[in-house]
Amino acid sequence: MATPPNPARLPPNQPPATPLLDRVRVPADLKNFSAEQLKQIADELRAETIHAVSQTGGHLGASLGVVELTVAIHAVFDTPKDRLLWDVGHQAYPHKILTGRRDRIRTLRQGGGLSGFTRRSESEYDPFGAAHSSTSISAGLGMAVARDLKRLSGKNAAGYRDDRNVIAVIGDGAMSAGMAYEAMNNAGAMKSRLIVVLNDNDMSIAPPVGAMSAYLSRLISSRPFLSLREVMAKVARRFPAPLERAARRADEFARGMLTGGTLFEELGFYYVGPIDGHNMDHLLPLLRNLRDAEEGAPILLHVVTRKGKGYAPAEASADKYHAVSKFNVVTGDQAKAPPGPPTYTKVFAQSLIAEAEQDDRIVAVTAAMPSGTGLDAFGKRFPKRTFDVGIAEQHAVTFAAGMATEGMKPFVAIYSTFLQRAYDQVVHDVALQKLPVRFALDRAGLVGADGATHAGAYDIAYLGCLPDMVLMASADELELAHMVATAAAHDAGPVALRFPRGEGFGLEPVPARGTVLEIGKGRVLREGSKVAILSYGARLQECLRAAEDLAARGLPCTVADARFAKPLDTALVERLAREHEVLITIEEGSVCGFGALVMQHLAWKGAFDTGLKFRPMTLPDAFIDHDSPKAQYETAGLSARSIVATALATLGEAAGLQPARA
Numbered sequence: 336m337a338t339p340p341n342p343a344r345l346p347p348n349q350p351p352a353t354p355l356l357d358r359v360r361v362p363a364d365l366k367n368f369s370a371e372q373l374k375q376i377a378d379e380l381r382a383e384t385i386h387a388v389s390q391t392g393g394h395l396g397a398s399l400g401v402v403e404l405t406v407a408i409h410a411v412f413d414t415p416k417d418r419l420l421w422d423v424g425h426q427a428y429p430h431k432i433l434t435g436r437r438d439r440i441r442t443l444r445q446g447g448g449l450s451g452f453t454r455r456s457e458s459e460y461d462p463f464g465a466a467h468s469s470t471s472i473s474a475g476l477g478m479a480v481a482r483d484l485k486r487l488s489g490k491n492a493a494g495y496r497d498d499r500n501v502i503a504v505i506g507d508g509a510m511s512a513g514m515a516y517e518a519m520n521n522a523g524a525m526k527s528r529l530i531v532v533l534n535d536n537d538m539s540i541a542p543p544v545g546a547m548s549a550y551l552s553r554l555i556s557s558r559p560f561l562s563l564r565e566v567m568a569k570v571a572r573r574f575p576a577p578l579e580r581a582a583r584r585a586d587e588f589a590r591g592m593l594t595g596g597t598l599f600e601e602l603g604f605y606y607v608g609p610i611d612g613h614n615m616d617h618l619l620p621l622l623r624n625l626r627d628a629e630e631g632a633p634i635l636l637h638v639v640t641r642k643g644k645g646y647a648p649a650e651a652s653a654d655k656y657h658a659v660s661k662f663n664v665v666t667g668d669q670a671k672a673p674p675g676p677p678t679y680t681k682v683f684a685q686s687l688i689a690e691a692e693q694d695d696r697i698v699a700v701t702a703a704m705p706s707g708t709g710l711d712a713f714g715k716r717f718p719k720r721t722f723d724v725g726i727a728e729q730h731a732v733t734f735a736a737g738m739a740t741e742g743m744k745p746f747v748a749i750y751s752t753f754l755q756r757a758y759d760q761v762v763h764d765v766a767l768q769k770l771p772v773r774f775a776l777d778r779a780g781l782v783g784a785d786g787a788t789h790a791g792a793y794d795i796a797y798l799g800c801l802p803d804m805v806l807m808a809s810a811d812e813l814e815l816a817h818m819v820a821t822a823a824a825h826d827a828g829p830v831a832l833r834f835p836r837g838e839g840f841g842l843e844p845v846p847a848r849g850t851v852l853e854i855g856k857g858r859v860l861r862e863g864s865k866v867a868i869l870s871y872g873a874r875l876q877e878c879l880r881a882a883e884d885l886a887a888r889g890l891p892c893t894v895a896d897a898r899f900a901k902p903l904d905t906a907l908v909e910r911l912a913r914e915h916e917v918l919i920t921i922e923e924g925s926v927c928g929f930g931a932l933v934m935q936h937l938a939w940k941g942a943f944d945t946g947l948k949f950r951p952m953t954l955p956d957a958f959i960d961h962d963s964p965k966a967q968y969e970t971a972g973l974s975a976r977s978i979v980a981t982a983l984a985t986l987g988e989a990a991g992l993q994p995a996r997a
């Protein structure tokens with residue numbers, strides 16, 4: 336057997352030698368190799384994954400932790416006929432390499448390249464798209480039940496007997512979400528055969544939190560890894576010859592009643608584990624047995640792995656290289672962005688700390704994203720007033736609502752895309768009761784490499800339709816500081832403020848503490864006459880650039896920053912409509928958002944009856960793939976160039992320029 340490549344010894348830009356992996360074109364090829372060879376393939380796969388991500392950046396740590404599991408599952412099962420679901424999908428890079436996408440793996444997360452998550456349109460080996468966590472058990476159960484129904488009817492649509500396996504791999508972090516429990520509750524009561532692999536690496540993005548995480552740790556420490564003999568004996572006991580089954584089950588049931596099983600057993604799963612998820616000699620025979628078991632019951636296989644496994648810099652880092660930029664394979668040093676203005680996230684955290692210094696009722700809630708939302712900094716300063724509730728967005732919102740009823744001032748710091756999961760909680764628990772919960776919506780707008788699944792596109796639309804909601808969007812980081820102060824001061828009901836991913840503009844220094852803004856009042860930055868551009872959010876600089884361009888063409892342009900989508904600055908909107916021939920609104924959000932709110936108001940005021948030319952510029956009514964944010968906004972038609980083109984086309988002076996949208 337050749338010596339496996341050691342990634343730390345590879346020259347940074349040279350792909351590793353992968354003689355066995357080169358012979359794997361599709362997962363079925365893995366069936367031609369011995370266990371020893373599969374171990375070598377796993378080593379080569381790990382080296383290939385490290386090298387690829389060193390060139391693209393991405394979610395490396397989770398992928399490194401599942402290399403052996405990926406090889407073993409593909410070697411034992413018959414994908415894509417057998418359905419393999421990766422929860423979140425951020426750990427699926429080795430899976431992509433094994434499933435016909437190796438030639439494109441160095442395009443990961445780049446414009447036009449492979450997605451950083453699983454995606455149905457990308458491969459038949461991705462039976463379910465993911466990126467938001469904790470969906471795999473539900474989707475897997477749905478597939479298993481569909482299989483059972485088709486079996487009952489004898490044949491499936493393609494005309495063959497449907498006996499596929501369904502395997503859902505879910506992490507310990509993802510296991511903290513309500514959806515995972517809802518799915519287990521349902522699965523445990525059904526006699527459908529589903530294999531759930533709990534990939535327990537004792538990490539979420541940050542160290543995991545909560546009672547379930549503590550429970551899993553206790554489970555592991557109270558039960559040493561099963562030896563191979565124990566693994567096989569346990570599985571054989573559970574899946575004996577048919578005649579022995581009834582007696583065995585009665586016996587196990589009695590023992591379970593006496594000793595108490597794991598939580599998973601209590602929920603109706605057959606629990607196997609814990610086993611070492613890097614030990615191929617254990618994984619292969621165990622998975623084969625689970626594959627061949629005929630019994631109709633859900634199985635939970637508990638594997639213990641290390642996030643970042645096999646790459647020293649990842650194993651040694653605090654976040655286990657959850658998400659990395661491009662890096663040097665030898666040293667592990669990640670590419671650093673040149674020093675620039677502070678990120679919005681940082682300004683948010685500093686501003687919130689400044690408010691919380693003055694008001695001890697301010698508390699902050701995150702759903703497993705302390706570093707992403709800046710609440711790690713808040714938590715260092717106010718550990719008792721910071722709550723990481725795990726991946727539990729619904730709970731985070733209602734938990735905050737509960738605190739608000741008692742006079743606290745909760746800030747739910749959450750990515751726009753993840754608040755989608757807690758919509759009913761926002762409507763029913765917060766808005767209906769007019770509770771002053773503050774939503775700090777980070778990653779608003781297009782987010783770049785994470786792509787459509789993570790786009791913060793919809794919050795203006797889904798919050799804008801709720802009565803009494805105050806909605807603000809920051810044009811720059813200074814405005815963000817003011818909006819944090821405004822949200823802290825606003826006790827009359829719920830408030831949401833949105834801001835984009837990444838750095839601000841560095842136009843002006845951000846004060847230690849923001850100034851409270853007048854609710855529902857916008858500001859005018861530039862006065863003109865022909866065209867008015869009303870911006871909501873961080874496209875303001877693009878609007879100002881467009882105005883320069885239009886002015887140079889003899890079209891004086893007014894530029895205003897609405898600041899609020901709700902309540903709308905109706906006086907400002909009406910004036911802009913009255914005094915200009917063309918009114919353009921622009922936002923980093925979907926259709927049915929700010930532009931729609933402005934349009935609705937103006938329609939009732941009769942502005943269109945007297946000939947106003949109104950053009951709402953929003954994200955297109957389409958999902959926008961991963962790319963650089965700049966390229967995404969070009970695609971979306973929300974750049975200065977597109978604003979100019981829209982204004983000219985609307986005025987009928989298009990001189991070769993096309994409107995952003997027909």
Ligand SMILES: Cc1ncc(C[n+]2csc(CCOP(=O)(O)OP(=O)(O)O)c2C)c(N)n1
Nearest residue numbers: 397466467468506507508509538539540703
């Ligand atoms: C609904 C939702 N909330 C938050 C996230 C952000 N997120 C992505 S991965 C992750 C941690 C997942 O931990 P785990 O399932 O244990 O996987 P690991 O990275 O440890 O392999 C989080 C919080 C998400 N993708 N989806």
Ligand SMILES: CC(=O)[C@@H](O)[C@H](O)COP(=O)(O)O
Nearest residue numbers: 423425466658707778785836
């Ligand atoms: C997989 C996942 O959901 C997160 O890791 C996400 O990719 C983080 O995005 P940011 O890099 O914007 O924090």
Ligand SMILES: [Mg+2]
Nearest residue numbers: 506507508538
């Ligand atoms: Mg984990």
